[in-house]
Amino acid sequence: xRNPLRAVLRAARQSQVSATRALRQLVLAxxxxxxxxxxxxxxxxxxxxxxxxxxxxxxxFAGRNGALSYKLYTPKGSARRRLPLVVxxxxxxxxxxxxxxxxxxxxxADELGFLVLYPQQSMKANLGRCWxxxxxxxxKRGGGEPAANAALTRQTILACRANPARVYxxxxxxxxxxxxxxxxxxxxLFVAVGVHSSIPRGKVTNVxxxxxxxxxxxxxxxxxxARPLPTIVFHGDGDRVxxxxxxxxxVDHLRRSSSKxxxxxxxxxxxxxxxxxxxxxxxxxxxxxxxxxxxxxxSGHAWSGGSATGSHTDPAGPDASxxxxxxxxARKRPVLRPMPRARIAVAD
Numbered sequence: 001x002r003n004p005l006r007a008v009l010r011a012a013r014q015s016q017v018s019a020t021r022a023l024r025q026l027v028l029a030x031x032x033x034x035x036x037x038x039x040x041x042x043x044x045x046x047x048x049x050x051x052x053x054x055x056x057x058x059x060x061f062a063g064r065n066g067a068l069s070y071k072l073y074t075p076k077g078s079a080r081r082r083l084p085l086v087v088x089x090x091x092x093x094x095x096x097x098x099x100x101x102x103x104x105x106x107x108x109a110d111e112l113g114f115l116v117l118y119p120q121q122s123m124k125a126n127l128g129r130c131w132x133x134x135x136x137x138x139x140k141r142g143g144g145e146p147a148a149n150a151a152l153t154r155q156t157i158l159a160c161r162a163n164p165a166r167v168y169x170x171x172x173x174x175x176x177x178x179x180x181x182x183x184x185x186x187x188x189l190f191v192a193v194g195v196h197s198s199i200p201r202g203k204v205t206n207v208x209x210x211x212x213x214x215x216x217x218x219x220x221x222x223x224x225x226a227r228p229l230p231t232i233v234f235h236g237d238g239d240r241v242x243x244x245x246x247x248x249x250x251v252d253h254l255r256r257s258s259s260k261x262x263x264x265x266x267x268x269x270x271x272x273x274x275x276x277x278x279x280x281x282x283x284x285x286x287x288x289x290x291x292x293x294x295x296x297x298x299s300g301h302a303w304s305g306g307s308a309t310g311s312h313t314d315p316a317g318p319d320a321s322x323x324x325x326x327x328x329x330a331r332k333r334p335v336l337r338p339m340p341r342a343r344i345a346v347a348d
Contacts, residue, residue: 102310
């Protein structure tokens with residue numbers, strides 16, 4: 001009879017040898033080859049070419065906060081210049097092309113050297129092509145129409161090699177209210193704001209509130225407000241669409257933004273077309289002008305000094321486009337220089 005103990009020991013030795021051999025094969029086996037990617041590595045998208053000088057191009061923009069069509073004018077001259085950028089927001093029933101024709105801003109761009117971007121509201125967003133400034137979702141940073149316009153502006157700065165220290169925004173009517181909101185929401189992007197025949201930022205949160213403000217002006221607010229960007233305002237005292245008392249809201253915002261005394265200076269004038277006007281500038285002490293307010297006497301809901309080839313214009317009034325550009329180009333964002341590195345003394 002076979003010894004059962006010997007049989008057990010023999011089986012154990014065989015299993016140990018098998019286990020050792022398997023472990024050796026596992027350790028010494030060549031490393032598996034890495035699978036090669038099926039396609040080539042994708043390169044980052046190239047920056048779009050800068051439009052040629054003197055061109056007026058159409059474009060489409062799509063971002064996280066919506067899509068916008070637009071027109072972009074690049075002035076005549078050297079393609080190597082880092083130009084200022086002016087964003088122009090049209091009013092209700094207008095288009096980008098109509099607004100460009102009425103304001104004649106492209107002609108000024110050729111004369112003074114700046115880019116002009118005209119975002120256009122979609123009829124899907126508003127049947128009247130009004131910017132929906134009265135809706136709470138479009139009254140703050142990071143969402144809605146302010147974010148979409150800010151993203152389009154940044155794309156234009158990148159594509160056109162624009163000067164990021166000289167970016168401005170302006171508009172008329174609903175576009176003016178939107179410009180005021182967007183400028184306040186993105187003071188790191190825009191340097192100054194132009195508002196024509198419009199309503200200042202306030203507590204309007206629906207269509208009914210917007211209509212009430214348009215009829216009788218925005219109620220005077222209370223409490224401290226954030227300091228607004230330098231702003232130039234135009235309003236006709238014969239405006240029957242947006243009551244001219246709304247212009248006072250811009251002064252009220254400025255007054256409540258600081259405890260400093262707000263000084264003002266007023267002058268009267270007459271345009272080449274025969275319109276009289278009152279121009280008042282506001283500043284703290286002897287500092288820079290923070291608000292410039294123009295009242296165009298006898299003018300209605302129309303861009304002062306505009307061309308009759310566009311809608312909602314008053315050719316007889318003073319040239320609002322030229323005055324806005326004067327106000328804008330006198331201001332730029334200070335360039336922050338890096339602090340020098342401190343030398344650290346090391347003991348021997």
